[in-house]
Amino acid sequence: MATTQAPVPVSTIRASSQRLQCPIKTHSLHFATNSSNFDKLVKASLSLKQSRKKTLTIPHATPSSSPSPPTTFHGQCYVLGDNIDTDQIIPAEHLTLVPSKPDEYKKLGSFAFSGLPSSLYPIPFIEPGTDSTQYLIIIAGANFGCGSSLEHAPVALGAAGVQAVVAESYARTFFRNSLATGAVYPLELEQEGVNKQCTTGDIVTVDLERNVFINHTKGKEFVLKPIGDAGPVIAAGGMFAYARKTGMIP
Amino acid sequence: MASSAISHHSAIFSANKEVGVKSSLNSSSNIYKCRKSVLCKNLTVMAAAQLSRAPSTTGSVKHGMTMTEKILAKASDRAKLEPGENIWVNVDVLMTHDVCGPGTFGIFKREFGENAKVWDREKVVIIPEHYIFTKDERANRNVDILREFCIEQNIKYFYDIKDLSNFRANPDYKGVCHIALAQEGHCRPGEVLLGTDSHTCNAGAFGQFATGIGNTDAGFVLGTGKALLKVPPTLRFELDGEMPPYLLAKDLILHIIGEITVSGATYKSMEFVGSTVDSLNMEERMTLCNMVIEAGGKNGVVPPDETTFKYLEDKTTVKYEPLYSDANARFVADYKFDVSKLEPVVAKPHSPDNCALARECKDVKIDRVYIGSCTGGKTEDFMAAARVFLASGKKVKVPTFLVPATQKVWMDIYSLPVPGSGGKTCSQIFEEAGCDTPASPNCGACLGGPRDTYARMNEPMVCVSTTNRNFPGRMGHKEGQIYLASPYTAAASALAGFVTDPREFLG
Numbered sequence: 001m002a003t004t005q006a007p008v009p010v011s012t013i014r015a016s017s018q019r020l021q022c023p024i025k026t027h028s029l030h031f032a033t034n035s036s037n038f039d040k041l042v043k044a045s046l047s048l049k050q051s052r053k054k055t056l057t058i059p060h061a062t063p064s065s066s067p068s069p070p071t072t073f074h075g076q077c078y079v080l081g082d083n084i085d086t087d088q089i090i091p092a093e094h095l096t097l098v099p100s101k102p103d104e105y106k107k108l109g110s111f112a113f114s115g116l117p118s119s120l121y122p123i124p125f126i127e128p129g130t131d132s133t134q135y136l137i138i139i140a141g142a143n144f145g146c147g148s149s150l151e152h153a154p155v156a157l158g159a160a161g162v163q164a165v166v167a168e169s170y171a172r173t174f175f176r177n178s179l180a181t182g183a184v185y186p187l188e189l190e191q192e193g194v195n196k197q198c199t200t201g202d203i204v205t206v207d208l209e210r211n212v213f214i215n216h217t218k219g220k221e222f223v224l225k226p227i228g229d230a231g232p233v234i235a236a237g238g239m240f241a242y243a244r245k246t247g248m249i250p
Numbered sequence: 251m252a253s254s255a256i257s258h259h260s261a262i263f264s265a266n267k268e269v270g271v272k273s274s275l276n277s278s279s280n281i282y283k284c285r286k287s288v289l290c291k292n293l294t295v296m297a298a299a300q301l302s303r304a305p306s307t308t309g310s311v312k313h314g315m316t317m318t319e320k321i322l323a324k325a326s327d328r329a330k331l332e333p334g335e336n337i338w339v340n341v342d343v344l345m346t347h348d349v350c351g352p353g354t355f356g357i358f359k360r361e362f363g364e365n366a367k368v369w370d371r372e373k374v375v376i377i378p379e380h381y382i383f384t385k386d387e388r389a390n391r392n393v394d395i396l397r398e399f400c401i402e403q404n405i406k407y408f409y410d411i412k413d414l415s416n417f418r419a420n421p422d423y424k425g426v427c428h429i430a431l432a433q434e435g436h437c438r439p440g441e442v443l444l445g446t447d448s449h450t451c452n453a454g455a456f457g458q459f460a461t462g463i464g465n466t467d468a469g470f471v472l473g474t475g476k477a478l479l480k481v482p483p484t485l486r487f488e489l490d491g492e493m494p495p496y497l498l499a500k501d502l503i504l505h506i507i508g509e510i511t512v513s514g515a516t517y518k519s520m521e522f523v524g525s526t527v528d529s530l531n532m533e534e535r536m537t538l539c540n541m542v543i544e545a546g547g548k549n550g551v552v553p554p555d556e557t558t559f560k561y562l563e564d565k566t567t568v569k570y571e572p573l574y575s576d577a578n579a580r581f582v583a584d585y586k587f588d589v590s591k592l593e594p595v596v597a598k599p600h601s602p603d604n605c606a607l608a609r610e611c612k613d614v615k616i617d618r619v620y621i622g623s624c625t626g627g628k629t630e631d632f633m634a635a636a637r638v639f640l641a642s643g644k645k646v647k648v649p650t651f652l653v654p655a656t657q658k659v660w661m662d663i664y665s666l667p668v669p670g671s672g673g674k675t676c677s678q679i680f681e682e683a684g685c686d687t688p689a690s691p692n693c694g695a696c697l698g699g700p701r702d703t704y705a706r707m708n709e710p711m712v713c714v715s716t717t718n719r720n721f722p723g724r725m726g727h728k729e730g731q732i733y734l735a736s737p738y739t740a741a742a743s744a745l746a747g748f749v750t751d752p753r754e755f756l757g
Contacts, residue, residue, distance in 0.1 A: 083512055083513075088722060092698045096386060098356060098388075099353050100356025100465075116722070118728070142513060143512060148448045150349065151465045177466070180464055180466035181464070240361045
């Protein structure tokens with residue numbers, strides 16, 4: 001049971017590791033007796049390499065036969081400003097939907113960003129009459145996902161079809177919940193004001209190997225902070241899935 | 251550890267950003283940022299040293315810990331720790347409500363098995379209160395799901411409600427989770443309380459570590475009783491001076507959020523100290539800690555004292571150990587406020603940090619006033635509103651909605667005499683002022699809720715509210731305009747029909 005994933009080399013560029021709330025979790029119902037193994041696993045998984053600016057390598061040694069995790073996302077982007085709070089991402093009246101029920105999960109997705117004021121965001125995120133979005137990548141300003149600590153915000157985005165959010169910075173609850181659920185990749189930009197240089201509908205690429213965000217329509221490229229240890233967690237499908245995949249829990 | 255060095259770095263960066271932030275209240279407030287740039291330089295030096303060696307392995311110079319660090323150290327069985335470290339803590343209390351409970355239980359069963367049992371049936375507190383008094387079938391079903399789980403798991407603390415037509419017919423029902431937790435003695439100094447709600451930080455008023463988490467994290471805690479947390483560095487807020495008679499804790503926290511912005515405390519703890527804080531009662535301290543999340547904060551703390559112990563006397567017999575920041579603890583930044591110079595404020599639409607003096611908004615015509623929620627629907631909040639109505643003797647000019655946070659608050663409104671009124675209760679004063687009848691205790695329209703929620707904003711209108719967030723659509727309608735305010739300011743505004751400084755009515 002004490003198998004250890006080869007530690008993923010990570011860049012120590014600023015807030016990527018700061019943002020790393022829950023890289024790996026493991027559990028046992030008999031927690032007390034397994035605590036020494038447990039501590040070893042946690043230490044191994046949480047140790048950050050001191051080397052700077054290494055490119056992220058996606059681990060290959062996954063025990064299951066699932067496809068290797070994505071390294072790029074490509075598609076149309078939807079552009080937002082600063083301080084987009086959870087009520088704009090998913091209005092509170094829809095919180096009666098229980099995300100662990102598959103049909104309600106889908107319904108939650110259909111309401112993603114329905115809280116945005118249409119005066120500021122005239123282009124609907126989801127076409128009326130449909131339940132998923134054509135905008136696979138969100139570009140946002142600072143403090144994305146502020147407000148509630150409910151998971152419904154990243155879950156709604158994931159359910160709607162969003163693959164990645166590229167923001168200037170995140171509220172900690174949104175970032176943490178994105179990791180825990182594996183719903184979306186929460187990527188952070190190195191520079192400020194990138195959202196002001198993008199327009200909804202631009203064709204963009206997020207490249208996790210080179211840590212760049214490319215806006216093809218505008219012909220611009222921006223540096224991303226490496227997602228680090230958080231990457232494999234999201235790729236696996238969240239905390240529990242990652243722990244299971246890497247053999248840390250049965 | 252490298253991770254803690256990096257968190258110091260980002261603290262430097264965020265502190266640097268703040269130095270440039272304009273205080274919106276320069277004319278009247280007296281805010282003194284304590285040697286921030288010097289602090290930054292000191293941190294740079296310390297961070298560089300930490301990159302090359304891990305203090306815990308080389309036995310470096312000992313320094314003190316902040317209250318939050320101490321609480322987390324105790325909860326993780328560590329002698330000491332540093333901000334930035336990821337640690338496993340033992341959770342003392344896990345709270346969930348009707349919105350997140352079902353999802354949390356779904357995850358718990360999916361991950362730990364259909365027949366799994368929660369780690370401790372006495373440490374889980376389940377409180378239906380978000381969407382209760384509604385005909386929404388899913389909302390009603392969610393309360394049933396809570397009940398099924400509690401019966402199956404034999405959960406000790408489940409504040410159930412079955413008869414939705416009359417909250418008083420439900421002896422177990424409490425109301426708003428954060429106030430229920432406090433009133434039922436679940437908040438204790440030195441402990442770790444996690445809840446599936448952002449305002450779980452409310453409990454920091456008791457000198458404990460309390461923060462909001464999502465369903466997946468909560469599902470994990472349910473199975474193991476542990477959570478992986480990153481130790482936050484602490485921002486210190488020293489509030490001194492006598493509290494003016496027209497100011498409340500809500501004004502203080504709105505000032506602070508206006509100063510540091512909605513992301514000013516991101517990944518950080520906020521510690522509130524000073525003579526003013528010492529003078530606040532527990533409900534006012536809760537108001538202070540409640541809105542820590544609105545500054546992006548991870549948790550807030552107030553040092554426990556006689557006020558805390560007295561409040562807890564008749565509420566819990568569980569032994570607790572108060573913890574306090576060491577004299578040589580390191581804080582990321584220090585803010586000092588001379589409270590005697592502060593004025594009543596509001597947070598204008600559409601952000602809790604859009605702070606402005608109430609008196610400068612006196613031309614803003616309003617359509618309604620809402621007094622309620624964990625932030626502004628406690629007994630003290632209603633007493634405060636009643637004082638303003640009493641002082642005025644007039645009737646409100648706009649619909650004024652009153653939603654007590656819990657059954658206890660509701661009973662207080664109907665039974666406690668308001669000082670200086672000749673024995674009248676809050677409810678009588680509210681009735682004479684023409685307010686709506688106090689409603690069933692729950693979260694109500696603070697976050698909109700199902701369409702039929704009492705006092706929900708279903709058309710665009712301007713509302714002064716004692717709640718906690720005013721982002722677009724918060725109370726229902728996307729074009730609604732919400733001015734966050736103290737109960738004094740809310741009551742004054744109701745009387746005037748415009749956003750109004752309570753000094754118009756209070757001495």
